[in-house]
Amino acid sequence: MTQDMLLTMVSGVPWTIALTAVALLIGVVLGIPLCAMRMSKLVVLRMVANTLILTLRAIPPIVWLFFIFFGLDTGFVSLNPFQAAAIGLGLITAANMAEIYRGAMSAIHSGQSEASMALGLSTYHRFFDVLGPQLFRVALPSAASYAIGLLKDSAIASTIGVHEIAFQASHVSQRTFRGLDVYAVAGLLYILLSLPIAWASRWADLHLRARVAR
Amino acid sequence: MSLNSSSIPQADVASRPPLLRLDAIGKTFGTHVVLEDIDLSLAAGEVVAIIGPSGSGKSTLLRCINQLEPPTTGRVTIGDTTIEAGHTPTRRELMALRRNIGMVFQSFNLFPHLTVLRNVSLAQERVMGRTREQADAVSMQLLARVGLADKAQQFPSRCSGGQQQRIAIARALALDPQIMLFDEPTSALDPELGLEVLAVMRELAEGGMTMIVVTHEMRFAENVSDRVIIMADGRIVEQGPSGTVMRNPQTERAQRFLHAVKDR
Ligand SMILES: Nc1ncnc2c1ncn2[C@@H]1O[C@H](COP(=O)(O)OP(=O)(O)OP(=O)(O)O)[C@@H](O)[C@H]1O
Numbered sequence: 329m330t331q332d333m334l335l336t337m338v339s340g341v342p343w344t345i346a347l348t349a350v351a352l353l354i355g356v357v358l359g360i361p362l363c364a365m366r367m368s369k370l371v372v373l374r375m376v377a378n379t380l381i382l383t384l385r386a387i388p389p390i391v392w393l394f395f396i397f398f399g400l401d402t403g404f405v406s407l408n409p410f411q412a413a414a415i416g417l418g419l420i421t422a423a424n425m426a427e428i429y430r431g432a433m434s435a436i437h438s439g440q441s442e443a444s445m446a447l448g449l450s451t452y453h454r455f456f457d458v459l460g461p462q463l464f465r466v467a468l469p470s471a472a473s474y475a476i477g478l479l480k481d482s483a484i485a486s487t488i489g490v491h492e493i494a495f496q497a498s499h500v501s502q503r504t505f506r507g508l509d510v511y512a513v514a515g516l517l518y519i520l521l522s523l524p525i526a527w528a529s530r531w532a533d534l535h536l537r538a539r540v541a542r
Numbered sequence: 543m544s545l546n547s548s549s550i551p552q553a554d555v556a557s558r559p560p561l562l563r564l565d566a567i568g569k570t571f572g573t574h575v576v577l578e579d580i581d582l583s584l585a586a587g588e589v590v591a592i593i594g595p596s597g598s599g600k601s602t603l604l605r606c607i608n609q610l611e612p613p614t615t616g617r618v619t620i621g622d623t624t625i626e627a628g629h630t631p632t633r634r635e636l637m638a639l640r641r642n643i644g645m646v647f648q649s650f651n652l653f654p655h656l657t658v659l660r661n662v663s664l665a666q667e668r669v670m671g672r673t674r675e676q677a678d679a680v681s682m683q684l685l686a687r688v689g690l691a692d693k694a695q696q697f698p699s700r701c702s703g704g705q706q707q708r709i710a711i712a713r714a715l716a717l718d719p720q721i722m723l724f725d726e727p728t729s730a731l732d733p734e735l736g737l738e739v740l741a742v743m744r745e746l747a748e749g750g751m752t753m754i755v756v757t758h759e760m761r762f763a764e765n766v767s768d769r770v771i772i773m774a775d776g777r778i779v780e781q782g783p784s785g786t787v788m789r790n791p792q793t794e795r796a797q798r799f800l801h802a803v804k805d806r
């Protein structure tokens with residue numbers, strides 16, 4: 329393996345990180361309203377959310393990316409590969425985050441909500457001061473393992489031409505007719521990227537988990 | 543401190559205008575009738591104990607008062623706020639009601655992610671608009687009053703159950719409520735830890751706080767409260783001055799209940 333090959337592969341790292349980070353951000357944020365809809369008292373909202381979540385999770389990510397990149401592109405919007413991949417993976421992440429939040433919600437004792445209401449806290453403060461921080465703590469481990477999964481899934485963005493690690497690996501291996509070491513290096517890069525996520529999550533879990541009411 | 547001192551003489555209490563009024567409160571869950579036609583009025587400074595068998599609707603009644611559970615029928619009036627069953631109260635009405643009513647739960651329900659001090663300060667800032675400094679100063683005073691000033695910077699999980707319940711009392715008091723509701727505040731505690739909570743409640747009662755206390759502590763009902771209400775099957779079966787009701791109940795249902803629990 330030459331230094332040139334290695335550098336090419338490493339040049340995919342920022343793209344992998346950026347794609348994972350943007351998709352995660354979209355998912356973490358959009359997951360909140362989606363979860364709220366899913367748990368709404370209004371049947372219509374619940375049905376819309378259920379349908380969205382089911383659709384987003386049931387169709388394979390690669391089909392979503394093709395649909396968004398090739399499908400939407402023929403019409404009025406024009407997306408570059410990175411945008412298409414970020415949107416696709418972001419929406420799928422939102423559906424999964426909504427389910428993670430919902431699970432976390434049921435782990436928090438109903439007395440927390442009641443105590444907040446009895447104190448006269450508004451819905452906004454009940455969520456952002458009382459339930460939200462506890463949800464964050466409960467959801468963190470599942471969210472972190474989802475993030476590691478997302479990091480790996482971001483490799484499918486290579487199929488629509490995002491220059492991330494898997495894309496560079498296949499590029500290099502086609503150019504040099506070497507497979508074993510090239511893909512081993514790619515694997516190593518993914519491992520290196522996922523380690524900090526796992527460490528951070530374990531650390532946060534240890535330090536925060538005691539402070540949740542179940 | 544004499545165990546038999548009632549906080550306020552009965553005649554004095556009766557002559558004051560009611561602070562809280564419940565008119566014909568009823569509550570059904572589906573077809574299950576849990577409360578039926580409850581009337582209750584509470585004068586300022588009065589301490590009322592509610593006792594009765596499990597499932598008789600005591601908790602539901604307290605929760606109907608501050609609308610954690612909206613009553614199916616009837617009316618709750620506190621000060622100049624009236625909330626009528628069937629009309630969804632406005633946010634302003636709910637806030638007015640809840641600001642004036644403090645509630646203490648059996649399971650404490652402290653916020654585990656906040657320090658003891660923040661637990662007591664949070665609603666002061668969010669609901670009363672106090673600054674953090676003002677709120678923290680008030681909280682420190684209240685924590686000192688329940689004997690826990692030294693716990694201010696701890697997290698609730700580091701406190702014993704009795705301490706947590708005293709913090710919960712301080713948290714409710716922080717909004718200067720006119721009325722305090724207690725739902726079996728000592729039931730989750732070892733007897734010894736329950737005593738320290740009861741001591742705080744007795745002090746509150748003696749300080750003139752208006753209180754409704756759902757309890758299994760018969761001695762507290764008899765010795766600290768002015769009035770005792772016995773509930774069974776969603777109704778008030780007997781009520782009156784605590785000494786009379788506890789020692790000389792008139793209705794058969796009340797006699798049966800008191801006989802069953804007399805050894806506690
Ligand atoms: N959310 C609810 N949904 C359906 N039924 C309920 C609900 N809350 C309470 N109940 C029913 O209402 C009845 C009265 O309950 P409540 O908790 O008020 O009794 P309680 O007098 O406080 O009993 P305990 O002494 O055991 O605390 C019970 O039969 C209970 O099953």
Ligand SMILES: [Mg+2]
Binds near residue numbers: 600601602725726
């Ligand atoms: Mg109860």
